[in-house]
Amino acid sequence: MKYKYKVNGLDCANCTQKLEDSLNKKEEINDCVISFATGMMTFESEYDIDDHELLSFMQSIEDEVTIENLLSNITHHEEHKHDHEHEHHDECGCHHEHDHDCCGHEHHHHNHECGCGHHHEHVEDHRELTNAIKYNIVGLDCANCASKVETEIKKQSYIDDAVVNFSTQKLMVKAKNDPQLLDKLQAVVDSVEEGVTLSKEDDKKEYSKPKLFNLKENIELVEGIIIFIGAHLFTGGFSTFLYLFAYLLIGYKVILKAIKNIGHKDFLDENFLMCLATFGAIALGDYSEAIAVMLFYAIGEIFQGYAVNKTRSSISSLMDIKSEYATIVKDEQMIQVTPEEVNVGETIVVKVGEKVPLDGKVIKGNSMLDTASLTGESVPRRVEVGDEVLSGVVNLNDILYIEVTKHYADSTVSRIIDLVENSASKKAKIEKFITRFAKVYTPTVVGLAILLLIVPMIILPNQSFYTWLYRACTFLVVSCPCALVISVPLGLYAGIGKASALGVLVKGGNYLELLKDIDTVVFDKTGT
Template sequence: MGACSMSKKEIILGGLNCAHCAEVINEKVSKLEEIEYCNLNFINKKLTLEIACDSNIDEDLVIKKVIKMINDIEPGLDIKVLRDEKINNKKVEIALGGLNCAHCGEEIGNKVSKLDNVIQSNLNFISKKLTFEVAKNVDEKLVTEEIIKIINDTEPGLDIKVSFSDTKTKKENKEEVEISNKGDLIKLIIGSIMYIFGIFQTATGFESKFANIVFLMVYLIVGYDVLLKALKNASKGRVFDENFLMSIATVGAVIIGEVPEAVGVMLFYKIGEYLQDIAVGKSRKSITSLMQIRPDSANLKVGSEIKVVSPEEVSIGDIIVVKPGEKIPLDGVVVDGFSMVDTSALTGESVLREIGVGESALSGFINKNALLTIEVTKEFGESTVSKILDLVENASSKKSKTENFISKFAKYYTPFVLISAMVIAFIPPLVVPNAEFLDWFYRGLVFLVVSCPCALVLSIPLSFFSGIGNSSKHGILIKGSNYLEALKNVDTVVFDKTGTLTKGVFKVTKVSPVGISEKELIEYAAYAEANSNHPIAKSIVNYYKESIDLEKITYFEEIAAHGIKVKYNDLHILAGNDKLMSSENILYFPTDDIGTVVYIAVNGAYRGYIVISDEIKEDSKEAIKNLKLSGVKEVVMLTGDNEKVANKIANELGIDKVYSNLLPNEKVDRLEDIFKEKLPKEKVAFVGDGINDAPVLARADVGIAMGALGSDAAIEAADVVLMTDEPSKIAKAIEISRKTNKIVWQNIVFALGVKAIVLILSAGGVATMWEAIFADVGVALIAVLNAMRVMK
C-alpha cells in the first residue's frame, strides 16, 4: 500500500466577530472523527484543518459537514474554503431577465446554494444576476441545467441568459428588458381603457352581461400571466407565492359577485408592479452608472501595429496604448508618454493626477490629454478595476443582520397571514350569530392581498446596495451590507499613526554628533539603514546623498521595534531607539527632541543621534473633528513611536487616548483592552494601511484600510477600503451608513405599519381590496422610491 499524507484545508470565516463562538466552533470541529488537527485563529478568522488519511473519507463531504457545523453555531458568516493548491474553479453567470419578485429571487438563491456541486453562489436581485462556482472537475453545463430547472420551477417565464466566461451580455439584457417593459405597458394601456369603458357602463346604469364580459376580458388581458404562474406554482405545492395568493383573492372576488373590484385590483396590482419595476430599474442604473469603470477594449501593440482586443485577451508583459479620452483597461507601468489622468472613478477625487514613465497606471483611470504606452503588470481578472467591480457587485452576498431578519420574517409572515385569512373566512360564519359567509369570505380575500412581504424583501437589500454604490462614488469600498450596517454603531475609532494620520514621509530634521563629525554620523547611520525598507531608514539614506557600496556591509541584523546592527568597514554599528541602546549596554544621553530619534553607537561607544520627523496629513485634524461631530465617542491612536512624538501629534489633532512604543503584536492586545470597555452593541473600527496592520484590521468590528489605491494586500485585509489617503472619508462612510440604516428602518416601520393597519381594518370589515392593494404594491413602490434616496 502506498504512503498516504493528511490533507490540509483552510477555511476563512468572514464576519466572525464573536470570540466565544470561535471557541465553540474550534472545539466541536476538532471532535469530528475525520479531523486529525484543528485550529481556529480568531485574529485572522482562519480555520485550519488536517483531514485524516483514509481512502474511505470523502474530503468534500467532510468540508460540507464542517461548514454546516459552523452555520449551526454562528449563522450568516461569509465562508470561503481555500484549497491546498490554486484551483481555478469554474464561474458561471446567469442573467435573469424579468425577475421582479424579490421573494422568488431569494428562494432561487437558497435552493442553488444547497446544491452539492455548487461551491458558492450569490443571487443579486438588484442586477438580476445569479453567479455560482463549481470545481474544475465538475461539468458546469450539467450543474447549470439543474439550476435552470430550479429557476423555471420557482419563477417560470424568465428570460435566462447563461455566460460561462466574462462575456458581456449587459447590453443585450438591457434591450430585452426594455422590449418586455413596452409589451407590459401596451397590455396595461389596453386593459385600462377597457376597464374605464366597463366602469362607465356600470356608472350609467347599463348593468348587463356585456359589462361583465368587458371586465373579464380586462382581467385576462392584464392578469393571464399571473393566473398561469399561479397554476404552475400550485401544481408544485407552492401556495405562498404572490401570484397564487393574488389569483385566489381576485378569482374569489369574482365568484362572490365583486367583478369590477376584482378586475380593478388585478389591474392596479399589475400597474403597481410595472411602476415598481421601473423604479428598481432606475435605481439599478443609478448604482451601475457610478461604477462605469469597466473598459470595453484595449489597444494591444503587436509589432508596429495596434490591434483592438478585449481586455481579457491581454497578458502580463504585453504593451498597450491608451489614447486621450480612453480608460486605462489594465494595470501596468508607463513605458512611454506623460499625461494627466482622471482617477475619480476609483478615488472619488476630481483633481487630475500626473503620471509619466516608470509610474503605475491603474485600470479605471481615464487618460486626459496625451498618448500613453503601458506595459501590463496584471491580467484583467486581477486588475484594480476588476477587484473593485467584484467587491461592489458581490457585496450583497454578505448580508446585514437586518436583511437576515427580514428573510426569516418573510418565511413566517406569509403563512401566518394566509392561515389568518382562512380562519377569518370560515370560522366566524360558523360561530358568530347572524354572520354572513360572503361578508367574512371577502374579508379573508382582503387578507390574502396583503400577505406578500415584497415591500421589505425588495426595498431593504436595495437600500443597502444603494448605500454601497453611493460609498463607491466617494472612493469608499464597503465589502458587504453587514459592514455598512456595523458602521452606524461605531463609537470608537482606532487609528494607526504612520501613513494613516501622518504622511509617512520622514525627513531628517536634526543631526547631533558626539565625538565625530556630522558627516561621519550620517555615513554610519546610512550604512546601518541601507538594507532596511522602513520609511525612517529610507529618509536617512536619502539625506546621506552619497552612493552606498553594499559590499562593505559584512553583517546585517534588523531587530523588531529596536533597530539595526551592522558591520561596516570592520566597525560594529548600532542604529536604533533607546531600547536598543539599553539592551546593548551603551552609555548614551537621551534627548528631549520631538520626533523619531535614532541613536548611533560605533564599536560600543555612543556617537550621537539623528531626529526624523513625519508630517501630519492636511485633513487629519478635520477628520478627527468630523468623527466627533458624527457622534463617535472616543478616538484612539496606536503607534510604535515614542511617547513624546505620539503625545505631540495626539494633542495637535485632538485625539482622546494614545498607546505608544507598541510592538506589532501589542496593537492587537491594546485593541482587546478597548473591546473590554465596550458594550456589545458598540462597535470599534480600526484604521490602518492594510498591509502591516492586517491582524488588527481583522480583529476590529470594522477594519478600514486607507491609501489602498492599487494595493492588493489592503483590499484583501480590510472590511472597508478607502481608495485615497484621506482619513476624512471615514466620517463620510459613517454618514452614509447611518443614512442607509435610517431609510431601512423607515421602510420596515412604514411597510409593517401599513400592512398591520389594513389587516386590522379588513378583519373588522372596514378595509376593501383597494386598501389591500395599496398595502401590497403601493407600499412596495413607496419603499423602493424611499430606498433610492440613499443615492443622493
Template structure:
C-alpha cells in the same frame, strides 16, 4: 457578534516592527499566535517565490480561522465558485425560493442570489459536480419561475450568440402596456355606462382576463408545482374571490392597480440596477496595442504582460502598467473618489480605470487584465451582495413565514366569524379575508432591503471606499473601538535617512553601505529609504546568507563579515553594548562581527489627515482610539499625543499586537465591533483577528485589496469616518423601509379585519408600499462626499 473571518489571499511579507528587516529569502518565516492557533509559514528560494508562498500561506491561514459568518470558505481545492445569470428574474420572493432550494442541492456548499444583478453564485464542492448541479438549478428555476432563463456562460451578458436581450425586454414591455391599456379601456366602458347584468359581467370578465389573466395562470401553474404562497396566488385568489361575491368593479380595479404598480416597481428596480452599474462603469472597453509603428485596438483581456499600449487623451487606461513615454494629467476619481486630477510622467505607474485627460501616454503593461486593480475592484463590488447583512437574512427568513401566517389568518377570518357571530354573512367576512390576502405579500421588504445595502456599497465605492459585503457595511454601525497601525496608516510611511552616526573609525558612507547590503532583500519602507540614501547598485552575489529575525532585525553574511541591522531588541538580545539614543525617528542599529558599528536615524511624517480623522471618529460615536506599533516608545508617544489617541502601545511584535487586540476586544460592548486599520500588507494576523479589517491606500496594492474587509482606496484615514457615515445612512434607510412597510401592512390588516379598509387600500399596502420602499432604497446610492 459577527464572527470574524478574514480573506488573506495575498501578503507581501510579515510586519516589520520598527527597524526590523522584512522578508527572508532562504529561511522560513513564521508568525505564531497560540491563542488563535494559526500560522503563516513558507520556505522561499527567491523573491518571487517568497511572495507566491506567502499568498498560499495566507490562504491556509484564512481557512484555519474562518467560522460561522456568512462568508465562511473552504480550501480552494475543495470548492470553487460558479456564477449563473437568471435572465428575466423580476420577483424577489421567487429569487429567495430559488436561492433556498439551490442551497439544498447535494454538492452545493453555499448559494446566493444578487437580485439586483440577477446573478446566482454557487459554491460547488467539486468541479465534476458542476454539470449535474447546474441542471438541478435549471429545473428549480423552471419550476419556480418558468419565464426565467438560466445562463451559465457569463463572460459577458450578451451570451454566445452575440447579442443582448434589452430590445426583447422593451418589446415585451410595450406588449404588456398595450394589453393593459385595452383591458383598462374596456373596464372604463363597463364603469361609465349602464348595461344589462350579463353584458356588464362579460365586460368586466374580459377586462379582468386581459389585465390579470396571466397572474391567475401563473398562480395555477405554481400551485400545481407546490409553490402556493406567492404574490400571484395572493392576487389571484383575492380577485377571483371578489368576483365570486359579485364585487366585479373592485376585482378588476384591484388587479389593474396591482399590474400598474408592478410595472412601475419593475421600472424603479431596473433603474436602480442601471444606477449601480453606472457607479462601477470603470471597466475599459479596449486597449491600443503598439506593434512597431502599427497600433491595433484589442480587448483588454487579449493584452499580455510586457506589451506596449497607447492611451490617447480622453481614453481609459485599460491595464495596470508603467509609463515609458509621455506626460499627462489623469482622473483617478473612478477608483479613489478623488476629483483632483493627478500628474503622471515617465516612470510613474498608472492603473486600469484611470482616465487620461490631455497627453499621449505609452504604457508598458505590468499585469494581465484579470489581475489588474480595476478587475479586482469590479469583482469585489459585484460580489459584495453575496455577503449578506444580518438584517437581510432576517427579512428573508421573516418573509418565508410571514405570508403563510397571513394566509392562514385570512382563512380563519373568512370562516370563523360567520360561524360564531350571529347575523354575520360569509360574503362580508370573505371580503375582509381577501383584503388580508392582498396586503400580505412581503415584496416591499424582500426587494428594498438588499437594494438598500447594495446601493450603500455602490455609494461607498464612489467615495473610494470598497466594502466587501452587506455584513461589513452593517457592522460599521456598531463600532466601539478603532485600532490603528502607525506606519503607512497614521503616518505617511515615506521614510528618509536624516542622520548617520558611525563608530569604530567607520565613515558614514561605509556604515550606510553595510546597512544597505543588509536591507537589500527587503521591500519595507525603512529598507527602501536606506537603499535610496545609499544610491548605488547592490551586488547581491556578495551576500552569502540572509536571515530575518522576526520583530528584531536582519542578519546577513557579507563576504567574511557578519552584519546585523535592526532595532534595540536585536542588539540587547545579542548582548552587544550600544549607544542608547532618544530620537523621534526610527533607529536602525548596525553591528559588524558582533561589534557595535553605529546607528542610522530614519524619520517619518504624520499624515495631515490623521488628526482630523481621530477627532471625527469621536464625533460619530467611537468610544476608544488606539495605536499599535513596533516602533519605540518615544516615537509612538509623540505621534499619539499629537493625534489625540486614547491609548498607545509600542515596541510590539506581530503576535503581541494580536494579543493586545484580543484584550481590547473584551472591552467593547456586547454588540460592539472592533476595527483594525492597517496598510493591507503588514499585520495580517491582526487584520484576521479584528471584527472588521480596513486596509489603507488600496490603489495599486494587490495585498490591500485582497486582505481586508474594507479597502480605503486613498491614504486618507478620514475615509474611515466616511465609511461609518455611509453605513449609518444605509442602515437608516433600511430601518425606514422596514418600519414603513410593516407599519402600513399592519394598519391595513387591522382595518381590513374590522371592515374599514377595502381592497384599494390593500393593493396600496402591497404594490404601493413596495414602490415607495424601492424609491427610498435608491437614495442609498446617492452618497455625496462625506
C-alpha cells in the same frame, strides 16, 4: 470552484428566494446567492456543474427563467474550430476569481440556447472577432433573442462571421467595408426581433433614463383599464362579461403564475393570495374590487421595475471606466486590441485623453494622470519612468509607454467592475431575516384568513357567510407579503444605486446596513 450566472426572467424577490433556497438544498451546490435586482447568481461547488441540468432544475421551480453562464459557457457554433485559438476574456465585465497564477484562462462563452451551455475548461468566453466591425445593440430581451439575431446575421452572404454579446450589448461582424452595412444589419435585426436597434460603437455612450411606463410592455394593462371603465356604462350580463374580461387582462400574469406554482407544489406566495382574495371577491359579485386589487398590484410592479432599472442605470454609469481598446506595440507597429487580449510583459501606448486600459509600469514618457475615477482626487498625479499606473485613470498631457504587469482579469478596473456588479448579492442581516420571516408569514396569513372565515360562523350567532368571506378576502389582500419581501432588498439596492449615481461604491447591502451604526465620520481633503 466558483460559478457565476446571469439569471433572466425573474419576476419578483419572492420567486428569486424560492430559487435560491431550492438550489442551496442541492448537495453539490454551496452558498448560492441570487440577486433579484441584478439577476446575478453565484455559488461554489466541488463538482462540474452541467448547465443544461442546472437550467432544467431551475425551470422546474420557475419555468420562465433562463441562464447565462458567465464563467464557463462556450458558443457551440464552430466550437471545435476555435478550441485551438488563443483564449480571451470577455468584454462583459464578468471578472472572476481564479485559483491559478496566470490570468485564469478559464475562458467563457455565452451559449446561444437561452444562455445555457456545457462546462468546458480552457475555452473562450464571449468569442472575440479580431479586426471586426463593432456595433452597440440595444433592446435584446434575453440570451435566446441574441442567439436568434446572431444566427440570422450569419446567414447573410456579405457576412463572414458574427458574434452578439448579450451581456455587453455588442455586435461584432466580419464583413467587407460597406457604407450601407449598418442599415443592412438593422433590416436583418428587425426581421428577427422588434424594438432592437444598432448604432456604431464609437457613438457616444449615454445612459438613458429609465421610463416609468412602457406602453408596449403594458398594453394589456391599458386595455384592461379601458374595458374596466367601459363596464360601468352597462348593466346586466354584458357588464359582468366586461368586468371579467378586464380582470383577466389585468391579472392574467398573476393567475398563470399561481397555477404554475400549484403545479410545483410551492404556491403559498403573493400570487396565490392575490388569486384567492380576488376569486372570493368575484364570488361575492364585487367585480370592481377584484379588478382594483389586481390593478394596484400591477401598478406597484411597474413602480418596482422602474426603481430597479433606475438603480441599474446608476450602477452602469459607475462602470463606465473601462477602456474599450488597448494599443500595443508589436514589431514597431501599433495595433489596437481589446484589453483582454493583452498579455503581461507587452508594451501598450496611451495617448493624451485616453484611459489607461491595464495596470502597468511606465517605461517611457512622463505625464499627468487624472485619477478622479478611482480615488476621487481632483488634483492630477504626475508619473515618470518606473512609476506604477492603474487602469481606469486618464492620461492628460503626454504619450506614455507602459509595460503591462497584470492581465485584464486581475486589473484594477476589472476588480472594481466586479465589485459593482456583485454589490447587491451581499445580503444585509435585515434582508436575510425578512427572507426567513416570509417563509413563516405567508402560510400563517392563509391560516388566519381561513380561521377568520370559519371561527366567527361557529362562535357567533346569526352570522352571514358572505360578510366573513369578504373580511377574510380583505385580510388576505392587506396581508400580502409582497411588499414585505420586496421593500427591504429593494430599499437596500436603491441605496447602493443612489450612492453609485454620486460616484460612491458600496460593496454590498451588508456594508450599507452597517452605516446606521456610524457615529463619527472622518474626512480627508487634498494636501492633508
